[in-house]
Amino acid sequence: MSAVTTEGILRGSRLSVTASRRRILDLFLEKDIALSHQDIEAVTSGSFDRVTVYRTLQTFLEKGLIHTVPSSDNVVRYALCKDACAEGHHHDDHVHFVCDSCGATTCIDEVSIPPIRLPGGYRVRQIGMVVNGTCGRCG
């Protein structure tokens, strides 16, 4: 298993390698937290068109490179998928953490979501879990 690099991920995705894709993917690898469209815009400010960022995120989603993170505000955030994710079918059953202090959203891959029993009639397909609190850096 090779180190996870921007180049490697892009090659593997069978997508054309372009400056914007490289840059955005770089950001995810470097920051290692979930990023919103706005976050990305703020950092790359003007290097690419707004539309390009939207489309890049959309493409990454479809190719299974990133997944969306549930949130209570109205902001969609995306995070890098780890190995187990494939196109269309996400292996996304890890806990997401949102720090009250620094606002960062991180995937906690070490902790998987506990099973749950629902009242009769409900059929469970997927479970999402978001924990709010303070992270190691801020606590």
Add this chain to the structure above:
Amino acid sequence: MSAVTTEGILRGSRLSVTASRRRILDLFLEKDIALSHQDIEAVTSGSFDRVTVYRTLQTFLEKGLIHTVPSSDNVVRYALCKDACAEGHHHDDHVHFVCDSCGATTCIDEVSIPPIRLPGGYRVRQIGMVVNGTCGRCG
């Protein structure tokens, strides 16, 4: 403990009782599912100004009458708080269910969220859980 009524809730909230507030609160009680701004607009279509709906939801939030429900799309949905919620401080540790089929988001008060252990450094304040699947009516 008295029955939960629109009038009762509004009185208790120390807010002025107005037509729009009564109507919106009615909707929550009647539907018993989480509603987005758009859902409300669709039903009340034009009875009130868009702005009034935004402000009413905002006010209800602040007074602790409703809470936001985490979701994976970019839509903020609100649900009625049960007894335990107070102004500012929500007792919101129940499971939310989103039906793939009918799209309804419901609060499952019967099931509380299992405790969880995070790696060192993290401090937990609140946990949110969203289950996707099919509900009793659709399954």
Add this chain to the structure above:
DNA sequence: ACGATATTGCAACAAAGTTGCAGAACAAAG
């Protein structure tokens, strides 16, 4: 280096949410 294909930027648009302000509705008191 070339040609087919995929990607980008632009412009225009649509949808979602916010703000200030004047007029209307409300609640409390007489």
Add this chain to the structure above:
DNA sequence: CTTTGTTCTGCAACTTTGTTGCAATATCGT
């Protein structure tokens, strides 16, 4: 039931966020 101070609503104008079509450009395999 009327007055009065306060709160709420609707309007208009605006900002932000997200989408679409199309021409120009960059990418990739050969």
